[in-house]
Amino acid sequence: MTEKRVDDASPTLVVGASGTVGRHVGLQLAAAGVRVRTLTPRDLLDPTSLEAAAQGVGAVLLGWPHPTADAAADAVGVLAREVGRVVFLSSAVPGRPEGAIEALLARSGVRHTVLRAYGFAAALQWAEQIRSEGAVRGYGGAAGLNPVDERDIAAVAVRALVEDGHEGARYLLTGPESPTQAEQVGIIGEATGRPAKWEEIPRETARHRMSATGRTRAAIDSTLDFIHARITAPEPATTTVQDITGNPARTFRAWATDHAALFR
Ligand SMILES: NC(=O)c1ccc[n+]([C@@H]2O[C@H](COP(=O)([O-])OP(=O)(O)OC[C@H]3O[C@@H](n4cnc5c(N)ncnc54)[C@H](OP(=O)(O)O)[C@@H]3O)[C@@H](O)[C@H]2O)c1
DSSP: OOOOOTTOSSOEEEETTTSTTHHHHHHHHHHTTOOEEEEOHHHHTOHHHHHHHHTTOSEEEEOOOSSSOTTHHHHHHHHHHHOSEEEEEEESSSSSTHHHHHHHHHHHTOEEEEEEESOBSOOGGGHHHHHHHSEEEESOTTOBOOOBOHHHHHHHHHHHHHSSSOTTOEEEEOOSSOOBHHHHHHHHHHHHTSOOEEEEOOHHHHHHHHHTTTOOHHHHHHHHHHHHHHHHSOOOOOOHHHHHHSSOOOOHHHHHHHTGGGGO
16 A cells, blocks of 8 residues: 655545544544644535635545435535545445435545444443433344444544545444444443443334434334344454554444443
8 A cells, every 4th residue: 555645735624523533533633744624514514614624625534424415415516626535434324324425425536435334332322321320222232233443433534534545445344343232231331330231112212213313214214124134143343444554443342441431
């Protein structure tokens, strides 16, 4: 792999620099001496703001934490015109808008790399329930989705942003093992020293909850079907984090130990 010099004068644009992965990407780029410019995901929806932020940018870390791909065509169009390279934080779970954005990137002709994950180790959506009740109510406790540590995603993203040789790649990033969702909650309990357990809810209740996020019924069903299928076929681990960064992917237990304070 040919290394592009990281002292390239062009700044790198980080969308969602306060976010789970974006925060680490910004810090790791700055530590490598790369100039960083930031943009909120809301400004992605406004072509004028995006156009201004993208001027003179070499590479962009793109996240799309929006419930639909509406307005994505305009955003991708601006990026394809203005920036040399896009690294997209995507999802390996079907029924989400990321698939449409991957297709837009491919059609736009911009050089890009796709980083897909099943789920982030950052199980912050469980934090409040674990803190207050020592339990998480959810669907598919027996599903093994293989969470990946956001620091490992960030390390791969930084490589793809600053090095040549990743264009066109679709990397599937996972942790080294596939604990079920119920096991993940148990691991968090062990890390905090206060037991935590999974309480299964019916699929219909899960669908109702997810409808509050603005996603369509078909998209929600597709995600729920995927989770159900992971009960009998847990997601296998990939070696991509180690292949790209040279360091083994962190375990979910390591993530939980490092972040136990969030769950106490
Ligand atoms: N979370 C996962 O498990 C997961 C799994 C696979 C792929 N991904 C991908 O990773 C990327 C980041 O997703 P994320 O959910 O984890 O985001 P996140 O890190 O929680 O948030 C990223 C940024 O988006 C902002 N944000 C969050 N929700 C928003 C919304 N609905 N509208 C506008 N701004 C919003 C946050 O700013 P504020 O804090 O200021 O609101 C933050 O700066 C996305 O492209 C997603 O597809 C996530």
